[in-house]
Amino acid sequence: MTTSAAPPKTPDRSRTGKRTGASSATDAPRRRAGRLMAAPALTGLGLFIAVPFVLAVFYSFTDRSLDSPLPTGFVGLRNYARILTDTEFLHGLLNNTLFAGIVVPVQTSLALGLALLLNRPLKGMSFFRSVVFLPVVFPMALVSVVWMLIYAPGPSGVLNAVLHTVSFGAWDPTDWLNDPAWAMPAIILTSLWQGVGFQMVIVLAGLQQIPGELYEAASLDRAGKWRQFRHVTLPGLRNTLVFVGLVTTVLAFRLFDQIYIMTSGGPDDRTTTVMYQTVTTAFERQQIGEASAMTVVFFVIVLGLALLQRRAVRKGSDPR
Secondary structure, three states: OOOOOOOOOOEEEEEHHHHHHHHHHHHHHHHHHHHOOOHHHHHHHHHHHHHHHHHHHOOOOEOOOOOOOOOHHHHHHHHHHHHHHOOOHHHHHHHHHHHHHHHHHHHHHHHHHHHHHHHHOOOHHHHHHHHHHHHHHOOOHHHHHHHHOOOOOOOOOHHHHHHHOOOOOOOOOOHHHHHOOOHHHHHHHHHHHHHHHHHHHHHHHHHHHOOOHHHHHHHOOOOOOHHHHHHHHHHHHHHHHHHHHHHHHHHHHOOOHHHHHHHHOOOOOOOOOOHHHHHHHOOOOHHHHHHHHHHHHHHHHHHHHHHHHHHHHHHHHHHO
C-alpha cells in the first residue's frame, strides 16, 4: 500500500497581502510620531547650528563690520589670507595645539586609571564615582573663579600657602596666572581637574561592556593582570578611547572660558587661543568677517579630526 505525498501548501496571497498592508498601516503612525518627536531637536539644530554656520561662511568672504556705516562688500579670500598670515592667530593655534597635546593624553590616561580603580564591586564605590564626576557638574566659569583664588599671588593664595608650608618656608610666592612660564600649565591643571570625570564615566561604561568571559579565559591561560590589561582591556576599549580622545581634542580647541576669565589671553599672548581671538575679534574689534573666517577654519580642523577618528575606528574594526 503506497501513500502519496501531500502537495506543498501555497501561501494565501490574499492573507499575506492583508498582513503586509496591516503592518504598513501600523508603521505609518509610528513614523509620523517619530518625526514629530524629532522635529524640535532638528529645528533647534537648524536654527542654532546650521543657519549660523552658513551665515559664518557667507560673512567670511565679506568685510562685514558692526561699527561701520558702509555697506557690506565682498572681499573674497582676503580674510583667510589675513588670519593665516597673522602671527597672533598662528600663535593662538599653536597654543591650542600645545594645550591639546598635553591635555588629551594626560586626561585620557587619568580617566582610564580612575575608571579601572572605580570599576570594582566594593561598598561605597558609587559615592567615589560621584565625587570624581562632581567637578563636571559645575560650570567652567565657576571653576575658573575658584581656581583663581587657588592661584592668587602672594602668601594669601591657597597654592602658594600650601607650597610654603610643605617646603618649610623655602617657597617664594608665585603669581601663577601672570607668569609666562606658569600661566598655561595653570590653565591645563584647571582643565584636567574639571574634565577628567566626564572622560572617566565614558571609559567606565566601556569597561563594563567588556565580557567577563574574556578575563576568565585569560586567567585560565595564566595571564597576569598586566597581560589581561594589554590583551583584553585595551583592545576592548579601543573605540571608546578613540572617542574620548576625539571629544577631548575638540574641547581643547574650543578652549575659551578659562582663558577669558583667568588670563584674558596673557601674559604676552602665552594663553591666547583661536576661540578667544574669534570672540574678541567679533565683539571687541567688531570685525565679523574676519571672525567668521576664524570660525570656518576651526570647523575645518574639527572636521579633519572627526574624519581621522572615523578612519581609525574603521581600521580597528576591519577583521583583515
